[in-house]
Amino acid sequence: MSDPKKRVVLGVSGASGAAIALRIGKLLTDVPDVELHLVVSQAATRTLEHEVGPDALVRLIDLCHHHHAIEDIGASIASGSFRTVGMIVAPCSMRTLAGIASGLADNLLIRAADVQLKERRPLILLTRETPLHLGHLRNMVSVTEMGATVMPPVPAFYHRPETIADIIEHIARRAIDLLRLEALPLAKEWQG
Numbered sequence: 503m504s505d506p507k508k509r510v511v512l513g514v515s516g517a518s519g520a521a522i523a524l525r526i527g528k529l530l531t532d533v534p535d536v537e538l539h540l541v542v543s544q545a546a547t548r549t550l551e552h553e554v555g556p557d558a559l560v561r562l563i564d565l566c567h568h569h570h571a572i573e574d575i576g577a578s579i580a581s582g583s584f585r586t587v588g589m590i591v592a593p594c595s596m597r598t599l600a601g602i603a604s605g606l607a608d609n610l611l612i613r614a615a616d617v618q619l620k621e622r623r624p625l626i627l628l629t630r631e632t633p634l635h636l637g638h639l640r641n642m643v644s645v646t647e648m649g650a651t652v653m654p655p656v657p658a659f660y661h662r663p664e665t666i667a668d669i670i671e672h673i674a675r676r677a678i679d680l681l682r683l684e685a686l687p688l689a690k691e692w693q694g
């Protein structure tokens with residue numbers, strides 16, 4: 503019997519842009535039939551607190567249907583037999599990018615990303631660092647060759663954002679659209 507739930511994994515690592523994770527979490531849980539699985543790196547607990555506030559992690563966990571501990575490498579999302587429609591890593595640090603690029607699946611976030619790649623499912627990485635050295639760029643090439651989509655959370659200005667929330671909203675919606683779920687797209691289309 504097929505499972506009607508669309509399981510999505512949201513990985514949050516310790517790059518700047520923690521607020522994007524909260525917005526993606528909220529938008530995804532608003533999509534009918536989505537079951538959201540969250541995994542947060544240790545560094546991300548710090549960036550969430552520093553950039554969003556002391557209650558950010560709790561708010562994020564409360565939003566999602568399932569929260570898996572980063573060290574729980576035996577969690578459901580660590581296995582390819584657990585069907586998911588894909589994963590977003592938002593934001594994706596250079597450390598986590600390197601782990602995914604090398605296949606060094608030593609925590610649950612990187613293992614879950616590795617699973618998406620091996621099962622040929624969408625993996626969207628909101629890689630955030632600037633400037634970039636050659637190693638960062640090489641890792642982005644490697645994950646792209648393996649099937650991931652590298653989507654740095656770079657603001658667009660053609661929709662004339664007035665607030666930081668507007669910028670976050672656009673990035674979050676574009677990232678979710680890359681999962682190609684039904685009942686979408688969420689991002690406003692450019693009509694010329």
Ligand SMILES: Cc1cc2nc3c(=O)[nH]c(=O)nc-3n(C[C@H](O)[C@H](O)[C@H](O)COP(=O)(O)O)c2cc1C
Nearest residue numbers: 515516517518543545546552595596597598630631
């Ligand atoms: C406030 C703050 C902002 C950071 N921003 C970035 C960033 O934008 N990109 C990045 O690659 N690392 C950034 N780091 C460093 C990472 O958190 C660090 O490399 C960490 O080991 C990443 O671990 P993780 O990939 O397991 O989350 C930041 C750290 C802090 C405390």
